[in-house]
Amino acid sequence: MNLTLKDDYYEWFCDWCDSINVTLIHRVADGTFSCCACHRQTGEC
Numbered sequence: 001m002n003l004t005l006k007d008d009y010y011e012w013f014c015d016w017c018d019s020i021n022v023t024l025i026h027r028v029a030d031g032t033f034s035c036c037a038c039h040r041q042t043g044e045c
Contacts, residue, residue, distance in 0.1 A: 001042065003028065016040055 003010040009022040017038040027033040034041050 014038065014040070 001012050001015065003012050005011075005025075006022065008025055010025060010028050011020065011022050013020055014035040014037065017035060017040075019035060019037040021036050023033040031042070
């Protein structure tokens with residue numbers, strides 16, 4: 001998973017379901033974000 005900074009969001013690609021996601025910066029810092037399509041946590045992708 002590669003995080004790309006886009007303004008106040010990180011854009012990243014879920015390898016599990018092949019979708020592109022955007023997540024707020026503070027959620028990435030907490031490590032509490034998941035894929036918007038398959039709902040897998042970042043450590044599971």
